[in-house]
Amino acid sequence: MKLPSLTIGPFTATIPLIQGGMSIRVSTAALAAPVAECGGIGVIGGSGIPADELRADIIKAKKMTKGVIAANIMFAMRDFHELVMASVEAGVDIIITGAGFSRDIFKIGREHNVPIVPIVSSPAFAVLAEKLGAAAIIVEAKEAGGHLGTDLPLREIFPEIRKVVSRVPLIAAGGISDGYEMAEIMDKYGADGVQIATRFVMTKECDVSEAFKQAFVQAKAEDVTVMRSPVGMPGRAIRNTFIKNLQAGDKSLRPEKCEFKCLRKCDYVYCINDRLTRAACQGDVENGLIFSGEKVYKFNDIITVQQVFDQFVSEAESVYKEPKPAA
Numbered sequence: 001m002k003l004p005s006l007t008i009g010p011f012t013a014t015i016p017l018i019q020g021g022m023s024i025r026v027s028t029a030a031l032a033a034p035v036a037e038c039g040g041i042g043v044i045g046g047s048g049i050p051a052d053e054l055r056a057d058i059i060k061a062k063k064m065t066k067g068v069i070a071a072n073i074m075f076a077m078r079d080f081h082e083l084v085m086a087s088v089e090a091g092v093d094i095i096i097t098g099a100g101f102s103r104d105i106f107k108i109g110r111e112h113n114v115p116i117v118p119i120v121s122s123p124a125f126a127v128l129a130e131k132l133g134a135a136a137i138i139v140e141a142k143e144a145g146g147h148l149g150t151d152l153p154l155r156e157i158f159p160e161i162r163k164v165v166s167r168v169p170l171i172a173a174g175g176i177s178d179g180y181e182m183a184e185i186m187d188k189y190g191a192d193g194v195q196i197a198t199r200f201v202m203t204k205e206c207d208v209s210e211a212f213k214q215a216f217v218q219a220k221a222e223d224v225t226v227m228r229s230p231v232g233m234p235g236r237a238i239r240n241t242f243i244k245n246l247q248a249g250d251k252s253l254r255p256e257k258c259e260f261k262c263l264r265k266c267d268y269v270y271c272i273n274d275r276l277t278r279a280a281c282q283g284d285v286e287n288g289l290i291f292s293g294e295k296v297y298k299f300n301d302i303i304t305v306q307q308v309f310d311q312f313v314s315e316a317e318s319v320y321k322e323p324k325p326a327a
């Protein structure tokens with residue numbers, strides 16, 4: 001059966017699939033625009049880059065597609081407000097916020113008519129988000145890549161949040177690796193859509209170094225680990241020399257001085273901006289930080305964004321049944 005569309009505020013994606021925002025230039029206009037062209041919601045990772053760069057990238061993406069473009073901005077960033085305002089000024093359709101919870105963002109959304117979609121990992125924050133005026137809510141589980149707000153798997157945490165959210169679309173994120181799982185999460189668990197990130201790194205369009213894509217292609221299940229992030233949250237990444245040194249307590253990882261001053265609170269054990277840039281942009285996959293979802297080992301090829309959509313949609317529609325309304 002055909003998948004339903006996903007409406008967030010005034011915007012409708014014909015395919016209920018959001019490409020997860022990935023910061024430090026992993027998801028730029030180069031990836032977000034083709035995703036939007038395929039009928040999903042393309043998301044530019046807005047954290048860890050200058051506000052002017054984010055503004056220009058949103059304008060670029062909006063020129064490339066008439067589809068829906070969002071920006072993902074992490075609350076943990078010191079320049080959170082500036083990045084939000086740059087996105088609004090650039091005419092972004094939707095703002096997604098992760099890595100922390102902002103109450104003020106909902107007021108900004110109302111003032112500028114921009115739907116706000118927080119990422120949450122607990123029923124309490126989901127209830128609060130709905131009350132404060134979220135246009136949709138993303139539930140992110142422990143299988144996700146990058147910063148983690150929970151150690152619970154998607155199939156455990158999603159039903160708890162589904163019970164308490166009734167007025168806005170609820171989207172599931174973390175470890176959804178094919179269309180069969182997409183259909184399962186939607187018809188059996190009642191998600192209105194899914195957010196997927198790791199698969200999109202392994203696309204021709206994703207604007208990261210070739211070495212970064214190859215690290216994903218070659219990763220095995222046992223290579224994925226949870227490490228500490230200077231943000232104060234755990235993070236999921238692919239194990240490499242940097243992570244082995246970090247986990248061994250190597251003090252030399254601490255930067256001599258802080259170049260970026262990017263986080264509200266940073267424990268300076270290492271510079272996350274520098275390590276993510278090294279891996280994603282410079283191709284140093286041994287000394288950089290490779291954020292990745294837990295299910296990275298399920299993918300072993302680099303395909304186009306259109307092929308990702310064709311695969312997910314055809315698999316999902318081959319098994320999708322409309323969920324039964326709650327009795």
Ligand SMILES: Cc1cc2nc3c(=O)[nH]c(=O)nc-3n(C[C@H](O)[C@H](O)[C@H](O)COP(=O)(O)O)c2cc1C
Nearest residue numbers: 020021022023098144145146174175196197198293
């Ligand atoms: C390389 C990478 C970078 C990420 N960066 C961010 C980010 O900046 N902000 C955020 O909210 N989530 C971030 N995430 C999480 C994704 O947006 C997404 O919710 C999650 O990874 C979905 O699970 P999947 O990768 O198993 O599909 C990142 C994930 C990856 C793999």
